[in-house]
Amino acid sequence: MGNLKSNRRIEPRLLKGFRDYPPEEEMARQTLIARVRSIYERHGFLPLQTPALEYAETLLGADYTADNLKDLFGFRGPDDVDMALRYEFTVSLARYIAVNPELALPFRRYQYGPVWRVDKPGPGRFREFMQCDFDIVGTSSMLADAEIIAVMVEVMSALGIRNFLVRYSNRKLINGLSTFAGIPDNRLQDVFRVIDKLEKQGQEAVALELGPGRTDRSGDKIPGLNLEKKQIDYLMRFIDIASAPPSDLLDSVEKLLGNIEVSRQGLTELRLIAQYLSRMEVPADKTRIDITIVRGLGYYTGPVYETTLLDLPEYGSVFSGGRYDNLIERFSSKSLPATGSSFGVDRMLAALIALNAVTLTKATSQVLVTAMDKTLLDNYISLVSEIRRAGINAELFMGETKNLNKQLKYADRIGIPLAVISGSDEFQSGTVTVKDLRAGAERARNLTDRKDWLKAEQVQETIDRSQLIPYLKSKLSG
RNA sequence: GCUGGGGUAGCUCAGUUGGUAUAGAGCGCCUGACUGUGGAUCAGGAGGUCGGGAGUUCGACUCUCCCCCCCAGUACCA
Numbered sequence: 001m002g003n004l005k006s007n008r009r010i011e012p013r014l015l016k017g018f019r020d021y022p023p024e025e026e027m028a029r030q031t032l033i034a035r036v037r038s039i040y041e042r043h044g045f046l047p048l049q050t051p052a053l054e055y056a057e058t059l060l061g062a063d064y065t066a067d068n069l070k071d072l073f074g075f076r077g078p079d080d081v082d083m084a085l086r087y088e089f090t091v092s093l094a095r096y097i098a099v100n101p102e103l104a105l106p107f108r109r110y111q112y113g114p115v116w117r118v119d120k121p122g123p124g125r126f127r128e129f130m131q132c133d134f135d136i137v138g139t140s141s142m143l144a145d146a147e148i149i150a151v152m153v154e155v156m157s158a159l160g161i162r163n164f165l166v167r168y169s170n171r172k173l174i175n176g177l178s179t180f181a182g183i184p185d186n187r188l189q190d191v192f193r194v195i196d197k198l199e200k201q202g203q204e205a206v207a208l209e210l211g212p213g214r215t216d217r218s219g220d221k222i223p224g225l226n227l228e229k230k231q232i233d234y235l236m237r238f239i240d241i242a243s244a245p246p247s248d249l250l251d252s253v254e255k256l257l258g259n260i261e262v263s264r265q266g267l268t269e270l271r272l273i274a275q276y277l278s279r280m281e282v283p284a285d286k287t288r289i290d291i292t293i294v295r296g297l298g299y300y301t302g303p304v305y306e307t308t309l310l311d312l313p314e315y316g317s318v319f320s321g322g323r324y325d326n327l328i329e330r331f332s333s334k335s336l337p338a339t340g341s342s343f344g345v346d347r348m349l350a351a352l353i354a355l356n357a358v359t360l361t362k363a364t365s366q367v368l369v370t371a372m373d374k375t376l377l378d379n380y381i382s383l384v385s386e387i388r389r390a391g392i393n394a395e396l397f398m399g400e401t402k403n404l405n406k407q408l409k410y411a412d413r414i415g416i417p418l419a420v421i422s423g424s425d426e427f428q429s430g431t432v433t434v435k436d437l438r439a440g441a442e443r444a445r446n447l448t449d450r451k452d453w454l455k456a457e458q459v460q461e462t463i464d465r466s467q468l469i470p471y472l473k474s475k476l477s478g
Numbered sequence: 479g480c481u482g483g484g485g486u487a488g489c490u491c492a493g494u495u496g497g498u499a500u501a502g503a504g505c506g507c508c509u510g511a512c513u514g515u516g517g518a519u520c521a522g523g524a525g526g527u528c529g530g531g532a533g534u535u536c537g538a539c540u541c542u543c544c545c546c547c548c549c550a551g552u553a554c555c556a
Contacts (some may be wrong), residue, residue, distance in 0.1 A: 016547080060556075071556075088554065119555065120479080168551040193554095216552045220481040223553090298556075372514065409514040423514055439517065453517065460515080 017119070017127025024360040029349055031358070033112060036132060036156045040110040043151055045134050048109040050092035056082035059091055061330060073116045085116040089133045097137060098331035105138030112345065124347050127419055135340025137327060142269050145303045145323060145339050146276035152319050153286045154340055159348070160357040163310040167290035168273065170303050172266025173257060174238065174294060180260050183227065183236040189298050190225050196296035198239065200316070207236055242292045249289060269303060299324045305341055315351055319343040363414040366476055367394040368409040370421050379427060383420060390469045392476065412437055418475055432468050435460035436475060463478070
């Protein structure tokens with residue numbers, strides 16, 4: 001078994017929509033996650049992890065078919081079980097809550113990790129990607145929704161993003177409007193899906209999709225919902241109100257929908273959230289009610305939230321969510337209100353990179369101990385150990401070469417800032433040489449002559465061996 | 479999924495109407511020089527079955543068909 005030898009060379013390739021996370025990205029991502037976690041935990045959210053694989057029926061509901069299994073990474077696995085990779089965390093959260101009835105409610109939890117979807121990959125869009133959620137389960141209070149929004153604002157700020165806006169609304173506004181306009185409940189989801197395109201496709205396209213449909217730029221036909229003209233007019237009139245000045249936005253909505261019970265309830269909830277946000281001292285310029293926000297997804301029942309980057313509008317919503325009060329109905333007859341929000345880690349990271357809000361580094365070592373003389377190996381080993389004991393990240397060069405040349409090049413390429421050089425000269429005089437590679441790179445910019453470049457003044461110093469640690473520390477803090 | 483456009487070295491691309499293309503450039507990479515110093519410079523070098531398969535032809539990177547993959551728009555997004 002396993003010993004069959006084949007000379008076939010395997011092409012090194014990745015599955016469609018999958019990718020590697022190179023060190024510099026992964027380090028930036030871990031920093032991002034650490035910042036986000038600290039905000040979540042400051043608000044009392046607890047970490048929860050759930051398995052990547054779940055029963056197909058857990059993810060899809062009882063009446064899934066083999067066809068449904070193809071819509072996600074689903075398959076018949078070991079023990080003849082139909083299983084699938086999770087495509088989000090919410091269903092797993094619901095399952096967790098359903099099997100842990102003793103859980104103290106409201107339950108605040110956050111979860112991050114990879115999820116998998118069989119989508120067409122695009123720029124910033126993959127089949128395996130990192131998602132980061134946080135939710136409050138077990139309360140209908142608008143206080144929870146306000147807190148979700150407040151956390152979103154804090155997270156964005158903590159990531160170093162200044163120019164963003166969290167907009168929110170309430171689906172109940174349109175729920176009521178639709179009843180009023182005679183749009184059947186089972187079409188509501190479609191209506192939300194179409195209205196969700198407002199930002200990207202514009203009012204005309206939305207009006208067309210609510211009606212007969214339209215043709216996209218490549219000439220492809222997009223079917224419409226075929227609503228009656230009167231119904232479309234109602235919806236478009238509502239959408240028009242969105243451009244009213246914020247001060248009397250809600251009053252305008254009230255004029256149009258104030259006599260519809262559901263809509264009025266939605267209005268009340270929106271006002272409550274705004275009130276709570278202000279009491280929480282969430283910066284007023286970071287949140288705004290925008291009644292065109294609806295979210296395209298099916299399960300939202302009330303307030304919905306979206307975050308846009310004002311400097312990168314093409315990124316769309318980078319952090320969004322809403323209230324979904326039907327959370328565990330798949331697993332229990334009980335109903336459990338919940339609200340939460342999530343962001344795609346990779347997309348957020350891409351945004352941070354685009355905004356220059358992160359620095360990418362390729363090295364974790366701060367010091368490279370070079371090794372040019374085999375007979376001094378013991379010396380090198382104790383040097384690097386000593387540096388590490390002092391709490392400085394360091395590595396000993398382990399390549400095949402003795403060329404100082406190559407060793408410094410190695411350090412330069414991955415961005416290790418300092419190199420410790422210790423040949424026989426230094427060893428005999430009880431000194432070490434420390435080279436500051438960053439200063440060297442800076443200096444090299446204006447030099448074309450190699451002799452000048454080699455002079456190395458202000459770029460390296462030979463110091464007493466006993467002074468090494470303090471010297472390194474002062475270099476690194478400066 | 480649908481519509482459209484592409485696939486030539488690791489990357490970006492060039493390659494005249496099918497035959498001096500057993501395929502080139504820049505960047506990158508490797509080796510060496512500059513006597514223990516990353517940059518710059520100079521000199522060498524490795525690397526491609528021209529996405530895969532079938533066909534047309536005396537002959538195909540260049541033409542035809544099928545497949546795969548990539549890009550753009552759009553749909554779906556639980």
